[in-house]
Amino acid sequence: MPVKAGERLDPEATKARILAAAAEVFTRRGIHAAGINEVAEAAGASKLTIYKNFGSKDGLIEAVLTDRTHRVRAWHNHAVEQAAPGRDRILAVFDLIASWYAEAGFRGCAMMNAATEDRGQDGAPRRLAADHLAFYRDLFARLLTEVGVRDPGTTARQLVVVLEGATLISAVERDPGLGAEARVIVETLLDAA
Amino acid sequence: MPVKAGERLDPEATKARILAAAAEVFTRRGIHAAGINEVAEAAGASKLTIYKNFGSKDGLIEAVLTDRTHRVRAWHNHAVEQAAPGRDRILAVFDLIASWYAEAGFRGCAMMNAATEDRGQDGAPRRLAADHLAFYRDLFARLLTEVGVRDPGTTARQLVVVLEGATLISAVERDPGLGAEARVIVETLLDAA
DNA sequence: GACTGATAGTACCGATCGTTCTTATCTTGT
DNA sequence: ACAAGATAAGAACGATCGGTACTATCAGTC
Numbered sequence A, B: 001m002p003v004k005a006g007e008r009l010d011p012e013a014t015k016a017r018i019l020a021a022a023a024e025v026f027t028r029r030g031i032h033a034a035g036i037n038e039v040a041e042a043a044g045a046s047k048l049t050i051y052k053n054f055g056s057k058d059g060l061i062e063a064v065l066t067d068r069t070h071r072v073r074a075w076h077n078h079a080v081e082q083a084a085p086g087r088d089r090i091l092a093v094f095d096l097i098a099s100w101y102a103e104a105g106f107r108g109c110a111m112m113n114a115a116t117e118d119r120g121q122d123g124a125p126r127r128l129a130a131d132h133l134a135f136y137r138d139l140f141a142r143l144l145t146e147v148g149v150r151d152p153g154t155t156a157r158q159l160v161v162v163l164e165g166a167t168l169i170s171a172v173e174r175d176p177g178l179g180a181e182a183r184v185i186v187e188t189l190l191d192a193a
Numbered sequence C: 001g002a003c004t005g006a007t008a009g010t011a012c013c014g015a016t017c018g019t020t021c022t023t024a025t026c027t028t029g030t
Numbered sequence D: 001a002c003a004a005g006a007t008a009a010g011a012a013c014g015a016t017c018g019g020t021a022c023t024a025t026c027a028g029t030c
Helices: A011-029 A036-043 A047-054 A057-082 A087-101 A110-118 A124-146 A152-173 A178-192 B011-029 B036-043 B047-054 B057-082 B087-101 B110-118 B124-146 B152-173 B178-192
Strands: none
Touching: A011 A036, A011 A047, A011 A057, A011 A110, A036 A047, A036 A057, A047 A057, A057 A087, A057 A110, A057 A124, A087 A124, A087 A152, A087 A178, A110 A124, A110 A152, A110 B110, A110 B152, A124 A152, A124 B152, A152 A178, A152 B110, A152 B124, A152 B152, A152 B178, A178 B152, A178 B178, B011 B036, B011 B047, B011 B057, B011 B110, B036 B047, B036 B057, B047 B057, B057 B087, B057 B110, B057 B124, B087 B124, B087 B152, B087 B178, B110 B124, B110 B152, B124 B152, B152 B178
C-alpha cells in the first residue's frame, strides 16, 4: 500500500482544502446526494481528518455555507466600493451577479439551494439562508439611502426578490442571460422608486 | 398480523392516493430525504403497489411533478378566466400565489425545488421545471398581449423572475408577505411596460 | 534517533436506501 | 363456490450512507 500521508502538515491549509472540495462537490452534486467519501476523495483527505475538523456532515455543511456567505459578502462589498457612488453602485451588484451566472458550473445560490434541500427543517442552512437574504437587503437599503429613494427598505426587498428570482431561473434554465434581464428590471424599479 | 388488504380495488384511486401522499411527503421532507417506505406508509399502500404503478422512485418523482404542474396550470388558467380581461388578469395570477404562500405547509414551487435538489442532472425534474417556467412565460405573454404592452415577451420574462423570486424567498423565510410585495413590483413593471 | 502529532488509507459498524419477493387477505367476475 | 387479480404487510437483498477504529507513514521536535 503506497501511502504518502503527513505531506502537508499545516492544519489550516488542510481544513481550507476540505472546505473548498466540499463546496465544489456539494454545488455540483447536491448536499444530500454527495457523500462524505466523495468529499474526502475530492479533497485528497481522509474521513478521519474531515471528522476531526468538522465533527459531522452537518458541521461540514454549516462550515461550507458560512464560508460561502462570508466570501460572497466580501465580494459584493468590494465591488460596491469600486463603483462610483450613486445608482451605479446598485447596478454594480447586478453586474457582478451577471458575470457569476456566466461562470462554468454555476448552480445558483448555495444558501438558497441548501435551505431548499432541507425543506421544513429549522437548521443551520435555513438560518444561514435567511441571514444571506438579510445581508442583501441591508446592502441594498444602504445603497438606496445613498441615492435618496423614498422608502429604501421596501425597494431593497424588491431588489432581493429580483436577484434571487433571476439566480434561480438562471440556474434551472442554464441561461446566463438572466443577469441582463435582472438589470433591466432593477433599472425600472429604481426609476419608479 | 391483522391485514386488511384489497380494500379499495379501484387501481386509479390507488394510484391517485399514492400520488397525493408522495406529493405531500416530498414537499414536507424533500425528495431525496424521503424514502419509499415513508411514502408507502403515508399512502397506506404497499411498496409493491408503488413499484407496480410507477416502476421506480424516479418514475414516482416524475409522475408527482407532472401531476403537480398540470394542476398548477389548470389552477392559474381557471383563475385568469374568472378575472376581468385586462390588467386584472395579470394581477389575478399574483393574488393567487399570494394566497398560496399563506397556506399551511407551503414550501415553495415543487418543480424548482426538485430541479434544485437535482443540481447538475439533466433528468425529468429539470425538464419539468423548465416547462413550468415556460408555461408562466407563455401565460404572461398572452395576458400582456391582451393589454397591449410593447414587448410582451420581455415583460413576461420579468414577471416570471418576480414570481419565482418571491416564491423562493417566501418559502425560505416563511413569510407570506412576499405575495403582496410581488404584486407591488408587478404593478411597477406593468406601469413601465 | 526515539517521540509526537497529523494524516491517508482502509476495514468496519449499524442504519437506511431502493428494489424485489413471498405470503396472506380481500374484491370482483363467473 | 371458485378462480383471478389487486393489494397490504413485511422479510430479504445488495448497496450505500454517516461515522468510528486501526494501521502505516510522514514532518517536526527533543
